[in-house]
Amino acid sequence: MKKFPAIVCFAALLTGILCGCSADIDATAETQEKEISNLIVVGFSQVGAESEWRVANSESMKSALSEANGYELIFDDARNEQGNQIRAIRTFIQQDVDYIVFSPRVETGWTSILQEARDAGIPVIVIDRDIIVEDRSLYTAYIGSDFRKEGETAVTWLENLLKKQGRSEDTIHIVHIQGTIGSSAQLGRSAALDAAIVQNPNWEIVTQEQGDFTRAKAYEVMQGILQTTKDIDVVYCENDGEALGAIDAMQEAGLTCNADDGVIVISFDATKLGLTYCLEGKIALNVECNPLQGPYVADIIQRLQQGETVEQEKYIDETWFDSYTITKDMIEGRGY
Ligand code: AHR
Numbered sequence: 001m002k003k004f005p006a007i008v009c010f011a012a013l014l015t016g017i018l019c020g021c022s023a024d025i026d027a028t029a030e031t032q033e034k035e036i037s038n039l040i041v042v043g044f045s046q047v048g049a050e051s052e053w054r055v056a057n058s059e060s061m062k063s064a065l066s067e068a069n070g071y072e073l074i075f076d077d078a079r080n081e082q083g084n085q086i087r088a089i090r091t092f093i094q095q096d097v098d099y100i101v102f103s104p105r106v107e108t109g110w111t112s113i114l115q116e117a118r119d120a121g122i123p124v125i126v127i128d129r130d131i132i133v134e135d136r137s138l139y140t141a142y143i144g145s146d147f148r149k150e151g152e153t154a155v156t157w158l159e160n161l162l163k164k165q166g167r168s169e170d171t172i173h174i175v176h177i178q179g180t181i182g183s184s185a186q187l188g189r190s191a192a193l194d195a196a197i198v199q200n201p202n203w204e205i206v207t208q209e210q211g212d213f214t215r216a217k218a219y220e221v222m223q224g225i226l227q228t229t230k231d232i233d234v235v236y237c238e239n240d241g242e243a244l245g246a247i248d249a250m251q252e253a254g255l256t257c258n259a260d261d262g263v264i265v266i267s268f269d270a271t272k273l274g275l276t277y278c279l280e281g282k283i284a285l286n287v288e289c290n291p292l293q294g295p296y297v298a299d300i301i302q303r304l305q306q307g308e309t310v311e312q313e314k315y316i317d318e319t320w321f322d323s324y325t326i327t328k329d330m331i332e333g334r335g336y
Pocket of ligand 1: 050051053128129213238239240241268269
C-alpha cells in the first residue's frame, strides 16, 4: 500500500511522453497510481513445490492475495532451502513490503531474520508449519495445522483397527517414512507415532527413513527397505506423496496394500489423489492437512488493516478419511 513500483511510474511517464497528451495522461497515471498504491504489498516465501499439497497451498495464497482482491503478492519459491527463505525475507524487508508471510521449512533458525523484520516495522505471518522462537512477539500471527493432533488421530485409528481385527496383542511391524526432518509437520506426526510405540509394546519399528515429503524419495527408500524385509504390517508415511511412492514400490515387489488383508498404509494430507488411493483401498487412512490457507491469511491482514488485534496462534479444523467409509462424492466435493 505504501509502495509504488518504480517500473510502473516509469511506464506511466513514458506513455505520457510518447502520446504527447499530457493532461489526459496525467489523469490516467494518477488513477493508476491510486489504484496500484492502494494494493497491500505482501512478500510470501513459500518453502518449495515438493508435494501436491504444497502446490494447492501456493494456489490458495495466490488466489486469495490477488490484485483483484487488493493485493500485490511477491511470491518466492525457496526450493526447500531455509537459506533461500532467509534471503527472500531479507529482500522483502529491503522492498519495504506491507506484510511478510512465510511457510518455514523447519522450526528453528528464524530469530535473527524476524528481528530484522521487526526493526523494519513489518508484521510477519507464519503459515502451515510452526516455528520456535524465544520471543513469540517476533511474529504477529501463525495459521496452520496441529500436526501432533494429526498424528494422534492416525495412531488412535490404528489402535482401534487392530483391536477390531483381534490383533491388539500381535507383533505389528511398522515402517516409518518421515517428512522433512525438523519441520513441524514431521516433528508432530513422528512424535505421535513415537508415543504410541511406548504405549503399545507390541508395535515394532522395522525402520525409520527420510522421505522428504516426496513421492520419488519415498519410492527409493521403500525399494531399499523391501530388499531387506517384506514382513511389514503398517507403513506410516508422513504425507500423500510418500504414501504413493511407498505403494508403488510395494506393489512392484508383489505386496498388496489394503487394511484387511495387506499392508496398512497410513498417510496425511488427503489430497484428491491421496483420497483416490483411499477409495481404492490402497491407503487405509488419510488424515487431512488443509492447504487452503490463503483466505485465512487475507482475513488476518484485513483485520490488522482495521487496527484489530488478531489471535496469535490458530489451527485450522481438519478431519480424516478411511478406506471403509470414503465415497466418491467426498472426493469430488473437495477443493484440492
Ligand atoms: O507442512 C505441510 C506438509 O508439507 C504436508 O503434509 C506435505 O505434503 C507438505 O509438503
